[in-house]
């Protein structure tokens with residue numbers, strides 16, 4: 001492959017990789033509503049992002065992925081879209097988005113936008129037209145309308161369950177107001193599923209891709225990418241199905257759709273990148289999406305859910321690398337996003353894995369322990385082969401905000417569980433930028449906050465603001481900045497191979513990148529010796545008096561030159 005030079009004005013110099021920029025990139029996820037409020041209405045917006053672009057450049061990331069910024073009634077955090085070619089007025093205008101894309105690029109930051117192909121808002125013109133047209137009309141074929149079961153059609157067409165709880169079907173009214181057909185929604189009722197067997201649906205989305213690619217975005221993140229295609233007969237879910245034959249998850253027909261999207265992306269002089277949100281547990285099925293003619297990368301959701309445990313992490317890393325190697329795709333490493341519990345909180349609990357099903361409020365949490373582990377996890381993720389994602393606030397070590405009153409929560413996951421599931425709002429609270437009380441510089445001074453529209457920031461975040469952390473060499477922000485800078489300057493980090501260095505202690509993960517870089521993570525509860533090294537590059541916490549790596553600590557090392565083979569007699573790991 002021809003080497004490509006990627007621009008990197010923020011960090012000085014250029015970086016050469018064998019493939020595209022995305023194979024090694026550090027991508028920062030921006031949840032616009034909670035990032036920064038430029039207009040002074042208490043809601044984050046594009047002006048706020050533009051005012052903080054230098055913060056992102058200085059953090060050392062290569063690209064920004066924006067959660068949906070389109071017009072939306074906000075029934076599901078913007079994942080219910082009315083118009084895929086516009087910007088929500090609360091966030092700004094299309095011209096603002098174009099300016100943001102260009103400004104970011106001039107600072108060396110590429111832009112990735114979110115596309116949501118599985119469903120639209122129930123306020124989208126297509127769904128309104130389908131409702132207005134009534135049963136049998138061609139507009140209904142864009143969606144999944146079906147008569148109900150039972151004598152009067154009172155029961156949903158099948159037993160599928162929504163991801164947010166309750167039936168995946170809602171009964172629509174006929175144009176004359178009488179009870180009518182039911183429509184499918186794998187998520188909230190305000191998010192009707194599109195029918196991907198319909199050529200209009202396919203054409204429309206390819207056109208939406210071109211719309212954003214033409215405006216200079218470098219790629220798209222594809223929401224719920226494994227759910228688009230449904231079995232045409234809408235059968236009950238049967239766990240005994242063959243590969244690719246589940247009623248609506250990971251169906252084989254999806255691959256035609258993404259091959260077409262790839263052709264759209266590849267038609268640009270600088271080919272655009274497709275990043276899939278593919279929740280498919282089988283690594284081999286997952287790798288099918290990453291074949292050279294389909295998606296470029298996908299989020300590593302296995303790693304995201306893994307507990308803080310050396311064996312489980314190593315298994316996840318090995319499984320990931322083997323599956324990706326088979327199709328020549330780079331892995332990605334993700335510690336958090338807008339859907340999951342903040343790492344500082346998750347790692348401070350007895351159960352450090354993530355699962356939607358087990359989220360409960362009031363779980364005992366040791367935040368100091370969580371913080372220590374989150375720091376080590378960051379160095380692990382950034383040293384692994386491939387690209388890495390950072391969700392806004394992760395670099396500040398924000399904890400999950402757990403004491404938001406139910407009435408102020410916005411997430412349908414919370415409300416549709418009858419309040420049992422805390423939902424995802426605790427990771428979507430406005431960022432603290434400066435000052436010692438809410439809104440911590442999130443909004444301009446004097447802004448009146450509308451409690452209906454904005455999630456509350458906790459008291460006690462003064463030490464977590466970006467301003468405070470920049471001044472504190474021991475802060476999470478300073479660690480992220482140092483690590484991302486080092487990662488940029490290390491030719492062996494990013495895309496490439498990994499070589500495990502095996503310490504005797506099973507609670508230690510240690511691997512080399514290239515000949516002279518090593519990452520060691522101690523997940524045991526005793527201090528661990530470091531392998532022979534020339535220099536310590538970075539640690540997530542200070543070494544002990546004997547130069548050993550404490551529990552829940554990670555180190556980046558420069559290995560000796562000429563490289564020694566590390567043998568067990570030299571390094572016991574203890």
Ligand code: ISL
Nearest residue numbers: 076077079116163187223224279339356
């Ligand atoms: O809900 C799940 C499991 O019960 C997840 O697997 C779910 O499919 C996944 O979180 C999809 O998330 C994405 O699409 C959702 C949106 O609410 C999320 O914010 C988004 O990341 C619907 O658009």
